[in-house]
Amino acid sequence: MLKYTLGRILSGLVTIWFIATATFLAMHAVPGDPLMNEKATTPEIRENLARKYGLDKPIVEQYVIYLGNMVQGDFGISFTQQNRKVNDIIQDHFPVSAALGILAITFAALGGILWGALTALYRNQLPDIIIMFLVILGISVPSFVFAALGQLLLVNINQWFNISFLPVAGWGTFAHMIVPSLVLGLGTMALLTRLMRSSMLEIVNEDFIRTARAKGLSPSRIFFQHQLRNAILPVVTVLGPQIAAITTGGFVVELVFAIPGLGRYFVQAVQQLDYTVIMGTTVFYGAFLVFMVILVDIIYGFIDPRVRLK
Amino acid sequence: MLDFDFRDLESMTMPKFFILTLFLFAFSNPILAQSVDAAAQTVKIALAQEPPQLNNMTATDQVSIFVLGHVMEGLTRYDRRGNLAPGVAERWALTEDSATFWLRKDAKWSNGDPVTAHDFVFAWRNVVDPKTASQYAFILYPVKNAEAINQGNKPLTDLGIEAIDDFTLQITLERPTGYFLKLTAFVTTFPVQEKFYRATGSAYAADSKDILYNGAFRISDWVHSASLKMEKNPNYWNSEAISLEVIDAEYITADTRARLNLFIDDKIAYTQLDGETYKDALNNQFRIKKFVTGSVYFLEYNYRPERITHNKKLRQAIQAVFDADEFVNKVLQTPGNLPGASLFPSWIMGVNKPFRQEYPAVVTRPDLAKAKQLLQEAKAELGLEAIPPLILLVSDSPTATKQAEYMQGMLKTKLDLDLKIDVQTFKQRLAKMTNGDFDIVGAGWGPDFDDIMTFGDLFASWNLNNRGRYNNPEYDRLVRKAMNSNDPEVRMAAMAGLQTIVHEDAIILPMYEQGVIYLQHPKIKGMRRTVVGSDPDFTYARIVP
Numbered sequence: 001m002l003k004y005t006l007g008r009i010l011s012g013l014v015t016i017w018f019i020a021t022a023t024f025l026a027m028h029a030v031p032g033d034p035l036m037n038e039k040a041t042t043p044e045i046r047e048n049l050a051r052k053y054g055l056d057k058p059i060v061e062q063y064v065i066y067l068g069n070m071v072q073g074d075f076g077i078s079f080t081q082q083n084r085k086v087n088d089i090i091q092d093h094f095p096v097s098a099a100l101g102i103l104a105i106t107f108a109a110l111g112g113i114l115w116g117a118l119t120a121l122y123r124n125q126l127p128d129i130i131i132m133f134l135v136i137l138g139i140s141v142p143s144f145v146f147a148a149l150g151q152l153l154l155v156n157i158n159q160w161f162n163i164s165f166l167p168v169a170g171w172g173t174f175a176h177m178i179v180p181s182l183v184l185g186l187g188t189m190a191l192l193t194r195l196m197r198s199s200m201l202e203i204v205n206e207d208f209i210r211t212a213r214a215k216g217l218s219p220s221r222i223f224f225q226h227q228l229r230n231a232i233l234p235v236v237t238v239l240g241p242q243i244a245a246i247t248t249g250g251f252v253v254e255l256v257f258a259i260p261g262l263g264r265y266f267v268q269a270v271q272q273l274d275y276t277v278i279m280g281t282t283v284f285y286g287a288f289l290v291f292m293v294i295l296v297d298i299i300y301g302f303i304d305p306r307v308r309l310k
Numbered sequence: 311m312l313d314f315d316f317r318d319l320e321s322m323t324m325p326k327f328f329i330l331t332l333f334l335f336a337f338s339n340p341i342l343a344q345s346v347d348a349a350a351q352t353v354k355i356a357l358a359q360e361p362p363q364l365n366n367m368t369a370t371d372q373v374s375i376f377v378l379g380h381v382m383e384g385l386t387r388y389d390r391r392g393n394l395a396p397g398v399a400e401r402w403a404l405t406e407d408s409a410t411f412w413l414r415k416d417a418k419w420s421n422g423d424p425v426t427a428h429d430f431v432f433a434w435r436n437v438v439d440p441k442t443a444s445q446y447a448f449i450l451y452p453v454k455n456a457e458a459i460n461q462g463n464k465p466l467t468d469l470g471i472e473a474i475d476d477f478t479l480q481i482t483l484e485r486p487t488g489y490f491l492k493l494t495a496f497v498t499t500f501p502v503q504e505k506f507y508r509a510t511g512s513a514y515a516a517d518s519k520d521i522l523y524n525g526a527f528r529i530s531d532w533v534h535s536a537s538l539k540m541e542k543n544p545n546y547w548n549s550e551a552i553s554l555e556v557i558d559a560e561y562i563t564a565d566t567r568a569r570l571n572l573f574i575d576d577k578i579a580y581t582q583l584d585g586e587t588y589k590d591a592l593n594n595q596f597r598i599k600k601f602v603t604g605s606v607y608f609l610e611y612n613y614r615p616e617r618i619t620h621n622k623k624l625r626q627a628i629q630a631v632f633d634a635d636e637f638v639n640k641v642l643q644t645p646g647n648l649p650g651a652s653l654f655p656s657w658i659m660g661v662n663k664p665f666r667q668e669y670p671a672v673v674t675r676p677d678l679a680k681a682k683q684l685l686q687e688a689k690a691e692l693g694l695e696a697i698p699p700l701i702l703l704v705s706d707s708p709t710a711t712k713q714a715e716y717m718q719g720m721l722k723t724k725l726d727l728d729l730k731i732d733v734q735t736f737k738q739r740l741a742k743m744t745n746g747d748f749d750i751v752g753a754g755w756g757p758d759f760d761d762i763m764t765f766g767d768l769f770a771s772w773n774l775n776n777r778g779r780y781n782n783p784e785y786d787r788l789v790r791k792a793m794n795s796n797d798p799e800v801r802m803a804a805m806a807g808l809q810t811i812v813h814e815d816a817i818i819l820p821m822y823e824q825g826v827i828y829l830q831h832p833k834i835k836g837m838r839r840t841v842v843g844s845d846p847d848f849t850y851a852r853i854v855p
Contacts, residue, residue: 031738032735032737032738032740032741033740033744036740036744037370037445037740038370038740039446039758040744040773040774040775041443041774044460044461044462045443045445045447045460048440048442048443052443080362081362082365082368083363083365083513083515083516083520084516084534092534092535096536151567151568151571155574155575158575159575164575168568168572168575169561169568169572169577170536170537170560171537172536255563255568256563256565256567257568258356258536258562258563258572260534260535260562261535264535271735271736272736272737273737
């Protein structure tokens with residue numbers, strides 16, 4: 001088990017190194033000068049800026065310096081917010097994205113399991129058809145549409161009732177999180193519903209369910225004790241990568257609901273060619289995703305010994 | 311109001327979590343804090359982005375300048391009517407080549423220290439120090455030796471600024487500069503206390519506690535990317551004149567629709583609209599206000615010899631078919647924009663009246679026959695059978711693309727000219743502009759200071775922002791003439807000469823003067839919109855009951 005775990009961690013580190021290198025190369029391959037701004041600057045000023053950010057050195061040397069700093073956990077200072085450390089940016093804004101993501105995944109998991117089980121139970125009946133229609137909608141409609149619609153709905157509700165039912169945007173209290181996290185979790189909820197439904201349907205035909213029925217157990221006991229518990233396993237598998245995807249993929253939701261998450265920095269850094277922030281956020285998110293995958297792998301190693309042997 | 315920190319979530323169990331949710335739904339507080347409060351004199355707004363740079367010596371963007379204009383003050387400032395008025399300086403004396411400022415003794419930093427002449431000396435030297443690499447260092451170029459220092463050719467101490475004593479500041483000018491006084495109201499020239507600056511190390515202005523304030527307000531709370539709260543500064547020398555207690559930017563988002571929604575919900579008291587949100591604002595029957603931002607937008611040509619756009623007849627042909635009125639009405643559509651006619655916008659002041667009233671720009675009416683003839687002549691001069699496709703470089707904003715497509719369609723149908731649209735993101739477009747990788751580029755220019763020269767020298771051969779490398783000795787001569795004179799008559803006559811060259815040589819194709827539309831809570835009075843500096847200016851605003 002130890003060997004298996006160490007092996008996974010080692011391959012994870014190689015993956016992170018690869019992400020860092022690929023991002024570094026891609027970023028420098030993008031045309032455009034990160035130090036350039038609307039107002040033209042003299043060559044002298046340009047040189048001084050380049051020196052400040054170490055861009056005056058040859059690219060190989062930049063890469064070595066950058067890797068060295070990264071190993072020490074230092075991502076440098078932002079190009080656009082000139083006095084702010086990238087480490088501070090991650091530290092300040094990732095918890096926000098994470099809090100939103102955890103709530104979103106909670107909504108998604110609870111909703112997905114509930115709706116999935118319901119559709120399996122009422123297979124090919126009206127509830128199944130309605131829910132599956134909504135599921136397809138949830139998967140195919142991008143989150144910026146839901147975000148805009150969700151906000152518009154809130155504004156209208158607040159107007160109709162002339163009270164501040166829930167905040168339209170902003171951050172700071174729990175009430176601010178409810179609608180954005182629902183919106184953020186919708187896609188995953190739809191995905192999990194489908195997964196749950198098919199895994200429920202598979203289990204219905206298993207021998208042990210038939211045995212339980214033959215023993216004369218009540219339908220509700222069969223549903224909760226046997227079907228649901230077994231059907232949930234595949235859902236747990238996808239939850240790991242989904243958590244990583246949700247906590248990192250909230251850019252649009254953060255923008256619409258004015259939430260100070262890390263997703264905004266991640267996307268805007270690319271638009272503004274903010275080298276240090278691009279590197280910092282990409283490596284951080286990459287490492288986070290790798291970590292979640294390894295975590296799931298290790299947990300699986302414990303649950304299912306066959307995985308270890310492969 | 312229930313006040314939950316998101317960190318509490320980690321310690322929260324599932325059932326509690328849901329009870330809480332239900333609770334919130336059931337007891338949502340009716341009429342929470344609204345966007346304006348007359349009793350408390352507070353106003354809530356949203357910022358379009360996190361201010362990227364609150365170090366006034368290096369700040370260049372609108373949001374940072376907006377904040378800095380409220381929390382800091384220069385030697386002079388703009389009063390409630392928009393006139394230049396005393397700031398830290400109580401009075402001043404100007405000559406052809408010098409300026410003396412007498413500072414008021416009751417101007418204080420937020421830590422209680424007096425604002426002294428030394429704070430200006432330190433800040434100005436820092437701005438022109440090549441190590442600071444300030445992109446707005448050129449603002450101080452009228453000061454003696456500033457340009458040479460900025461290029462690394464002279465020591466910092468050679469800068470023409472001297473503190474005669476704590477409250478007397480002596481400036482030596484490089485050349486007569488009629489607009490010098492106006493520069494002292496701009497953020498780049500604001501003071502910085504050396505002691506405090508050194509104490510923050512490299513983190514000056516990284517957080518609200520890392521700045522010393524001397525303005526009407528101070529930042530009391532700044533949560534990065536989330537909110538920025540400004541409170542009335544009790545140490546401000548003129549605090550009796552300030553009515554507002556709090557300017558609270560509770561939201562930071564670039565999404566105009568989200569901001570409109572916040573306005574509808576009465577969570578913010580001011581928001582700018584765009585083409586999309588304009589219609590919704592109309593449907594909500596809000597009173598829509600208009601404001602001309604002061605920026606001009608135009609097509610700029612590439613004059614490098616290898617580009618065919620250096621041919622004057624070709625540029626004139628394009629000028630002869632372009633209809634600025636049609637462009638503003640059919641393409642831009644939102645109200646507030648003015649048809650472009652000149653390099654100089656209509657608000658710029660001349661000798662006594664707006665420059666454009668004293669020296670009206672020539673308005674060209676579209677003339678297809680003339681355009682076709684000019685194009686024939688251009689082909690003959692260039693020795694070409696047909697004009698090859700011209701590359702039109704534009705930014706990737708939806709409006710810029712729409713404008714480019716209009717030009718493409720218009721030139722194709724009228725002159726059978728082909729345009730190839732090259733859409734690029736911000737930094738890539740700048741790189742291509744600087745390298746001359748275009749025939750025509752969609753460009754714009756906003757004023758850096760309140761004087762005609764901020765536009766006038768744009769196409770001087772030495773100006774680095776002249777990215778098409780236009781080079782005309784007569785143009786340069788007129789710019790120099792205006793630069794070296796303090797006489798408004800002489801300066802404006804020179805600028806009128808420039809305006810004629812811009813038109814006759816078809817240096818640029820003026821498209822429009824940008825206007826914006828916005829919503830403002832009816833209870834806010836005295837909020838000032840301004841083309842240069844901190845806009846909108848809430849300094850003298852108040853909330854009426």
